[in-house]
Amino acid sequence: MLRFLQERVNKTTKKLDGQPAEQVAKQGDFDKVSHQQDRVKDLMRRLAVKLGKENGAEEGR
Amino acid sequence: MALTVSGHAVSGHAVIVSVVLSALAAFVRAQDLPGKDLPKGVQPTAHLPTLPTLHVQNPFQPFDQPRFEKAARDLGATELQVKTFAEEVEEIGAARAADDLLRKAVPAFDTAVMAALDGDPKAALELTKVLVDTKSPLLQAHVRYHLARLFLTSDDPERAIDVLNEYIQHNLNHSPLDGEAAYFYAQSLAEIPMIDAALPRFQAFLKWFPEASERLRSAAHQRVLELERQKESRLHMLADGMKKTTRDLRKQKTDKPVQVDQEKYLEELDQLIEMFKQKESQSSGPASGLGPSSAPANQSALPGGEGTVGNLNNKPSLADRWGEMRDSERKKIMADVQNTMPPQYQKMLEEYYKKLGKADRK
Numbered sequence: 001m002l003r004f005l006q007e008r009v010n011k012t013t014k015k016l017d018g019q020p021a022e023q024v025a026k027q028g029d030f031d032k033v034s035h036q037q038d039r040v041k042d043l044m045r046r047l048a049v050k051l052g053k054e055n056g057a058e059e060g061r
Numbered sequence: 062m063a064l065t066v067s068g069h070a071v072s073g074h075a076v077i078v079s080v081v082l083s084a085l086a087a088f089v090r091a092q093d094l095p096g097k098d099l100p101k102g103v104q105p106t107a108h109l110p111t112l113p114t115l116h117v118q119n120p121f122q123p124f125d126q127p128r129f130e131k132a133a134r135d136l137g138a139t140e141l142q143v144k145t146f147a148e149e150v151e152e153i154g155a156a157r158a159a160d161d162l163l164r165k166a167v168p169a170f171d172t173a174v175m176a177a178l179d180g181d182p183k184a185a186l187e188l189t190k191v192l193v194d195t196k197s198p199l200l201q202a203h204v205r206y207h208l209a210r211l212f213l214t215s216d217d218p219e220r221a222i223d224v225l226n227e228y229i230q231h232n233l234n235h236s237p238l239d240g241e242a243a244y245f246y247a248q249s250l251a252e253i254p255m256i257d258a259a260l261p262r263f264q265a266f267l268k269w270f271p272e273a274s275e276r277l278r279s280a281a282h283q284r285v286l287e288l289e290r291q292k293e294s295r296l297h298m299l300a301d302g303m304k305k306t307t308r309d310l311r312k313q314k315t316d317k318p319v320q321v322d323q324e325k326y327l328e329e330l331d332q333l334i335e336m337f338k339q340k341e342s343q344s345s346g347p348a349s350g351l352g353p354s355s356a357p358a359n360q361s362a363l364p365g366g367e368g369t370v371g372n373l374n375n376k377p378s379l380a381d382r383w384g385e386m387r388d389s390e391r392k393k394i395m396a397d398v399q400n401t402m403p404p405q406y407q408k409m410l411e412e413y414y415k416k417l418g419k420a421d422r423k
Binding site: 006 | 303304
């Protein structure tokens with residue numbers, strides 16, 4: 001899931017970068033892909049926090 | 062189960078995401094993560110600021126109070142104000158007392174700092190006007206310090222580093238504010254994230270500024286511990302890198318270096334998934350922890366905030382205030398930027414206000 005989401009962000013980034021000069025991307029397009037990247041980041045952070053808590057709990061046992 | 066990401070419900074994918082997270086969590090727990098026997102996690106490399114070499118020797122000289130007082134008098138401080146400063150050094154510390162003195166001596170600086178403290182979007186422009194108008198390295202130091210804080214508060218650590226690099230280049234050893242500037246330099250690096258650069262700078266701050274305020278010193282200790290833990294966790298490192306890329310994309314940076322960073326995130330995820338598969342094939346049954354938690358939270362939430370130093374008040378953000386301004390007010394600020402600023406500051410402020418306009422608001 002995370003990989004799929006990141007792959008989608010990468011594709012959109014490449015697409016925006018490769019836009020021909022006559023089709024200049026709008027700020028909204030960049031905001032959208034930035035938001036997508038932010039969402040993957042949030043999921044990754046959530047997983048890291050969850051693991052941190054679980055590792056801490058196991059160490060305390 | 063409700064999964065909330067940045068306050069947005071993602072119920073459509075919630076179950077799948079939850080299962081994936083639980084599976085990965087179980088796998089990584091089984092691997093004794095964070096860090097053990099694993100390659101170092103990824104860090105972004107696109108569009109990072111250039112940093113001056115970190116001196117092994119302390120470049121900061123002890124605060125020279127007579128020299129500072131003379132420079133303050135040159136800026137217009139009265140004898141009474143200087144006397145009050147000397148008394149306040151013991152009471153509230155040299156850094157804050159010095160800033161208070163300069164604010165009394167230079168009304169335009171005071172107005173600009175007030176605007177910054179008040180979360181007024183005009184603050185960046187007002188501070189830069191003072192910077193452009195003065196030749197005093199002392200006043201420049203204080204203005205640059207406040208500008209850097211402002212950029213850091215606006216989630217723009219790269220620009221904060223730019224300003225603090227100018228501080229280091231032109232304004233070092235003029236003000237007792239050097240210690241605070243050193244702290245926020247490290248803090249900005251941590252926010253980018255450039256963790257390998259931030260850690261030694263936090264440690265240098267702790268070593269070189271034993272007289273810094275207890276608040277900053279304990280915050281620096283805390284940050285060192287957090288960053289060391291963070292460095293051990295590949296997943297936190299990955300999230301940090303993605304945070305940097307999120308900012309790059311918002312700034313319309315989609316070029317090759319950003320794409321290379323993104324490819325590295327995929328490779329890192331591939332490695333984690335591959336190790337998960339290996340673990341699965343070696344185990345006779347499902348890894349523990351794949352089932353539901355024995356004490357699930359009612360609602361999932363992300364950990365709070367980016368740090369608290371310098372941003373302790375829960376007041377409207379600069380982006381909120383910018384958004385609430387009338388069009389005519391925003392246009393006036395932008396006209397001021399375009400008509401009164403030298404080119405290098407014009408570009409800096411244009412980008413800053415453009416970013417404020419695009420930032421997510423509450």
